[in-house]
Amino acid sequence: MNNPTALQLIDVTKSFAHKKVLDGVNLQVGVGEILSIVGPSGVGKTTLLRTILGLETVDQGQFKVNNQAFNPKDHSQNKIGIVFQDFRLFPNLTVLQNIMLAPLRVQKVPHDKVDGDVQQLLNLLQLEEQKDYYPFQLSGGQKQRVAIARALILRPQILCYDEPTSALDAQNKSQVSELLRTFKERQITQLVVTHDLEFAHEVSDRMFNLGEQTQ
Amino acid sequence: MKYISEIMPSLLSGTKVTVELFVITLLLAIPIGILLALGLRSRFRLLKIILEAYVWLMRGTPLLLQLIFIFYGLPTIGIVFERFVAAVIAFVLNYAAYFAEIFRGGLQSVSQEQSEAAALLGLSKQQAFRFVIMPQVVKIVLPSMGNEVINLVKDSSLVYVLGIGDLLRAGNVATARDVTLVPLVLVGIIYLLLTGILTYIQNKIERGFSYYE
Ligand SMILES: Nc1ncnc2c1ncn2[C@@H]1O[C@H](COP(=O)(O)OP(=O)(O)OP(=O)(O)O)[C@@H](O)[C@H]1O
Ligand SMILES: [Mg+2]
Numbered sequence: 001m002n003n004p005t006a007l008q009l010i011d012v013t014k015s016f017a018h019k020k021v022l023d024g025v026n027l028q029v030g031v032g033e034i035l036s037i038v039g040p041s042g043v044g045k046t047t048l049l050r051t052i053l054g055l056e057t058v059d060q061g062q063f064k065v066n067n068q069a070f071n072p073k074d075h076s077q078n079k080i081g082i083v084f085q086d087f088r089l090f091p092n093l094t095v096l097q098n099i100m101l102a103p104l105r106v107q108k109v110p111h112d113k114v115d116g117d118v119q120q121l122l123n124l125l126q127l128e129e130q131k132d133y134y135p136f137q138l139s140g141g142q143k144q145r146v147a148i149a150r151a152l153i154l155r156p157q158i159l160c161y162d163e164p165t166s167a168l169d170a171q172n173k174s175q176v177s178e179l180l181r182t183f184k185e186r187q188i189t190q191l192v193v194t195h196d197l198e199f200a201h202e203v204s205d206r207m208f209n210l211g212e213q214t215q
Numbered sequence: 216m217k218y219i220s221e222i223m224p225s226l227l228s229g230t231k232v233t234v235e236l237f238v239i240t241l242l243l244a245i246p247i248g249i250l251l252a253l254g255l256r257s258r259f260r261l262l263k264i265i266l267e268a269y270v271w272l273m274r275g276t277p278l279l280l281q282l283i284f285i286f287y288g289l290p291t292i293g294i295v296f297e298r299f300v301a302a303v304i305a306f307v308l309n310y311a312a313y314f315a316e317i318f319r320g321g322l323q324s325v326s327q328e329q330s331e332a333a334a335l336l337g338l339s340k341q342q343a344f345r346f347v348i349m350p351q352v353v354k355i356v357l358p359s360m361g362n363e364v365i366n367l368v369k370d371s372s373l374v375y376v377l378g379i380g381d382l383l384r385a386g387n388v389a390t391a392r393d394v395t396l397v398p399l400v401l402v403g404i405i406y407l408l409l410t411g412i413l414t415y416i417q418n419k420i421e422r423g424f425s426y427y428e
Contacts, residue, residue, distance in 0.1 A: 084328070
């Protein structure tokens with residue numbers, strides 16, 4: 001790894017009740033790198049992702065983004081984006097509203113600027129026709145692309161995916177891996193938690209096997 | 216026909232009282248119910264226990280008892296309310312508890328995942344509530360709220376016991392005075408009209424929220 005470090009985990013430890021799920025995890029991801037996090041079911045992949053996202057409180061450990069101490073629970077900077085396995089779109093909002101909510105309300109980007117960004121994203125993700133649809137009117141692949149757009153519009157440095165291929169057929173899968181490569185060209189660092197070893201091999205620069213905890 | 220037009224003014228002024236009580240109760244009990252629901256889901260155990268006890272008390276005893284307690288009971292310890300004020304207090308306290316239970320259920324059924332997704336986009340708790348959670352809760356609670364609102368119209372007749380000149384009293388007075396069923400039949404028709412209008416509005420609102428699933 002010769003590019004600068006985007007994300008670093010130092011000795012991250014997490015237990016549920018008395019079960020140690022993450023035992024001193026050390027991990028470094030370079031800028032623009034695609035890292036797959038793999039390992040057997042129940043080993044703690046999702047938990048690791050949730051600690052990076054600040055959704056779980058760690059017992060011990062540090063996080064750094066761009067070599068600076070980082071508090072995962074602070075979401076105000078939108079440094080890290082996430083595409084959930086179940087997408088978690090807001091059912092009461094249209095595709096457009098789902099994507100524009102955070103830039104308008106959190107980042108307070110002017111409306112015409114957001115409009116431009118959204119237009120580009122809709123193009124890239126082939127969602128133009130669906131922009132006024134509600135989530136219930138979308139296919140699985142379309143939902144996922146909306147979730148990607150919703151994360152991407154905030155210009156995160158790091159984009160995470162939990163099981164991105166679990167709901168996709170072969171064609172959608174190859175479309176997603178193509179997207180990941182496009183984002184890589186834009187220097188977005190990507191973390192992919194997956195069961196799908198074939199996909200992991202195809203798409204990632206490097207694999208991190210959580211069961212073995214080696215790098 | 217002539218008789219009907221003679222008693223109509225008094226029935227209509229009774230209707231006005233009923234509608235006033237209805238509107239004031241809704242305007243106060245809905246926001247209080249929402250706050251109670253948020254409190255019922257709070258992390259502070261003591262607050263939760265107090266609010267749960269409150270809801271249990273309000274739903275577990277008759278509204279008629281609560282009305283009588285506030286208007287006839289409290290004066291014995293020196294707390295005196297005017298009739299209409301006593302009625303409003305009893306109705307708001309009672310209906311807020313029912314609404315709180317409905318909203319609590321609604322909040323519970325909007326998944327934790329939606330809040331997580333909103334938080335990760337950087338939305339504050341208040342923003343998440345306003346743009347993501349509340350709109351979904353409203354859609355979920357509409358049917359049960361509609362039922363309660365219809366019940367409120369009918370329950371408002373309980374203020375009869377406080378001697379308030381509502382619709383039911385107006386009809387009963389006329390029936391007793393003129394020894395005829397006509398006023399009570401008219402009272403029934405007016406209640407039907409009121410609940411009919413509310414059912415219509417409820418359907419409209421529910422259709423307004425059917426744009427997503
Ligand atoms: N909130 C929780 N409370 C208690 N235990 C939990 C909780 N979340 C996860 N665990 C436990 O932590 C362990 C790791 O779970 P996790 O979901 O991270 O596994 P995973 O590697 O993502 O598995 P899979 O590949 O099946 O998705 C499991 O044993 C699970 O039971
Ligand atoms: Mg998992």
